[in-house]
Amino acid sequence: MKNNRLAILLTSGLLLIAVFLILNQRSTGTLSKDAEFAVYDTSSVTKIFIAGMDDREVLLEREPNGWKLNKEFKAQQRKVSDLLNTMMKLRVRTPVAQAAHDNVITRMAGIAVKVEVYQVLPRINLFDRIKLFPRETRSLVYYVGDSPKDNMGTFMLKEGAETAYIMQITGFKGFLSTRYSPIADDWRDHTVFNTNLGDIRSVEVEFNEDPTKSYSVTRSDRHNYLLKRIQDQYVYENYDTLRLLNFLTAFSDIRFEALLNNLPQQRIDSIVNSPFLHRVTLTDEKGMSYSITTFTKKKLEQNMVDNETLQPVDLDRMYALVNDGRDFVLIQYFVFDKVLRPVTYFEPGSPEL
Incomplete structure (x- = not known):
């Protein structure tokens, strides 16, 4: 009796495995394993490693509060989302033609970017319904090259594969290689200030060329603030509350333009x-x-006045130091004007700037 039960269990198990393999084969159709680049469940992606041929590397790791870059910096969340969306929507346009295949592979050997995708996947997955024993694994490795002559799609080759493919996103006209940048600066988050009104204890604004404009704003209690002119320590008993609140609220999202x-x-x-x-x-x-220090940016073009060469000041942008002086960046007046108000701006009846 025990032998019969064991035989029945073994037979049932083999039947389940056979059905799973048949259904899995049908679901993948005739698509070659060498052409399967898409990551359909991007929520399971934990790490993405991108390496160029020139030793430049990018490691993106998922954390509870966002993505981390090279274990040190906060990554641009939008850019990572774009990459994940690209990985999910990758589709084969066509295999590389046999006549051009060797040339494409040779060129990729010198310029391609290596991509490694890590996911949390189950050791046992029955019909995508029963998933057991999840673990992190390197699920996909492929190389991203340049684009064909018509710039429609991008050459890609899976590790260990014999055939390269032109991959595309359906409905998108263009190439995809720029989305796989191995340059760390391309993935850096551009946030300078990201503090909500209720979390601000104080703000100090210094105007080096005209110290009379410098001031500090300090929270005195839950709903009130102390506005003080720095030069003579004058405390304003009356100021435009709405303007001050708008000024403080602006610190919730201030970003630089470029590293x-x-x-x-x-x-x-x-x-x-x-x-x-x-x-x-x-x-x-x-x-x-958190602080930022700004510097004058001169325009590249030069003007002649009274036979003298002048290099005018750029009225749209400034240079700046952020992240405790570690990063030299470009910023826009349009973005930062709202947190560079002079103290007179808060005086009752003062004109709009």
Whole structure:
């Protein structure tokens, strides 16, 4: 009797496995394993490693509060989302033609970017309904090359595969290689200030060229703030409350435009050793401080006035130091004007700026 039960259990198990293999084969159709680049469940992706042929590398890791870059920086969440969306929607346009295949592979050997995808996947997956024993595994490795002559799609090759494919996103006209950048700066988050009104303890704004405009704002209690002119420590008993609240609210989302750490160090030193324009320091309720120091940016074009060459100031952008002076960046007046108000802006009856 026991032998019969064991035989029945074994037979049932084999039947289940056979059915699973048949259904799985039908679901994948005639698509070759070499052409399966898509990651359909991006929520299971835990890490993405991107490496160029020039030793530049990017490691993106999922954390509870977002994505981390190279274990040090906060990654641009939107850019990571775009990459995951790309991975999910990858479809085969066509295999690389046999006549061009060797040339494509040779070119990819010199310029391709290696991509490794890590996911939490179950060891046992029955019909996508019963998933047991999840673990993190390197689920996919492939190489991303350049695009064909018509720029429609991108050459890709799975690790260990013999055939390369032109991959595309259905409905998208263009190439995809730029979405797999191995340059860490391309993935850096651009946030300078990201503090909500209720979490701000104090803000100090310094105007180096005109100290009479400098001031500090300090929370005195839950709904009130102390506005003080720094030069003479004058405390304003009356100020425009709405303007002050709008000023403080602006610190919830302030970003720089571009990282400029790759500029020649001599040029960066020349700029940051010149007199600064503004310095803004925000301290939150946890005692953490965030600051930015701005510098004049001159335009590249030169003008002639009275036979003298003048290099005018850029009225749209400034240079700045952020992240405790570690990063040299480009910022826009349009973005930062709202947190660079002079103290007179808060005086009752003062004109709009």
